[in-house]
Amino acid sequence: MGTFVGSKIVKSGSLISLIDAANPKHATSGNINDLISNNDTFDWARQGTVSNTVQDGVACWNMDTSYLQTTTRRTLAQNYVCFYLWKPRVTNSGWRTVHRGNSDHWGIIQSGGISLGMYSNRSGGFRDSGYDITANVWQTWIIVGTGTSSTSNTGTSRHYVNGVDVGTSDRVASGTNTYRIGYSGQGPGKIAVAGVLNDTTFTAEDAKNLHYNLFLRV
Numbered sequence: 001m002g003t004f005v006g007s008k009i010v011k012s013g014s015l016i017s018l019i020d021a022a023n024p025k026h027a028t029s030g031n032i033n034d035l036i037s038n039n040d041t042f043d044w045a046r047q048g049t050v051s052n053t054v055q056d057g058v059a060c061w062n063m064d065t066s067y068l069q070t071t072t073r074r075t076l077a078q079n080y081v082c083f084y085l086w087k088p089r090v091t092n093s094g095w096r097t098v099h100r101g102n103s104d105h106w107g108i109i110q111s112g113g114i115s116l117g118m119y120s121n122r123s124g125g126f127r128d129s130g131y132d133i134t135a136n137v138w139q140t141w142i143i144v145g146t147g148t149s150s151t152s153n154t155g156t157s158r159h160y161v162n163g164v165d166v167g168t169s170d171r172v173a174s175g176t177n178t179y180r181i182g183y184s185g186q187g188p189g190k191i192a193v194a195g196v197l198n199d200t201t202f203t204a205e206d207a208k209n210l211h212y213n214l215f216l217r218v
Contacts, residue, residue: 008213009083010206014197016074017178019044021052021192022059022217028052032068044068044181053190055087058138058217060192064089067182073102074178077198078150082106082143085214088135089189095119097183098141099194101176104153105183107143109133116161118143120171122153129159129167138192140211144202147174163211165204193217 009015018035019026026032029052031043048066052059061068082099088109089096096109097119105119114132119125133139139162147155155172158165181194193214 008216009195009197010209010213011197011199011202014199016196016198018195019068019181019193020217021061026052034070034072043072044070047184050182055190056138058085058087058190058192060087060190063182063187063191064189065185065187067097067180067184067187069180070178074196076101076106076145076174076176076196077200078147078152078174079198079200079202080145080174081197081199081202082145083193083195083210083214084141084191085138085193085217086141086188087138087190087192088133089187090136092135095183095186096188097186098181098188098191099196100180100183101173102179103176104171104173106145106157106173106176107141108186109188116141116159116166117169118157118171118173120153120173124153124171127157127169127171129157129169131159131161131166133161135189140214142207142210144207145172145174147172149174151175160204160207160211163208165207 098107142160
């Protein structure tokens with residue numbers, strides 16, 4: 001089991017946020033320092049019962065019923081990439097929010113089901129990708145947002161699971177700010193890595209490479 005680091009990310013110079021439960025900077029208690037911050041003031045504060053744990057040999061945070069929150073915001077550009085190494089919560093009750101901005105939910109599983117997509121609070125509610133998740137297994141999820149402007153809710157969110165393009169949602173979260181990983185009452189499950197980069201040239205090949213590098217950590 002390894003630590004996922006920024007140098008393993010395609011176009012890592014565009015990173016705006018990265019946390020990794022295996023990184024020694026992430027203590028077993030207290031706030032979680034964002035690895036991309038120039039100092040230690042950009043923290044993710046534990047809300048509720050977030051705890052460090054190991055699942056199937058993978059260091060992660062247990063977020064079945066709780067979430068992380070930051071007060072120091074970073075903004076998604078017109079074109080962005082969100083990526084996660086996670087093991088979804090088994091029960092399908094309620095929503096499972098992996099990442100939420102100050103408005104839209106960047107990555108979410110539909111309430112009471114297994115449909116993967118995003119939720120546009122600004123326009124149209126849940127936007128299905130057409131893909132159903134497999135729960136209780138470690139997987140990567142990469143979301144490539146392509147907005148029509150720097151503050152768009154219009155555009156597309158293309159979803160890659162384990163490096164494979166599985167579908168597209170017809171909304172984006174451009175212009176929203178980092179806010180919560182997980183969400184109150186909408187725990188996603190176990191999260192090992194969560195990251196965001198602003199990038200205009202991210203390709204399907206980049207998604208395959210990023211998936212591979214994420215799984216090198218397992």
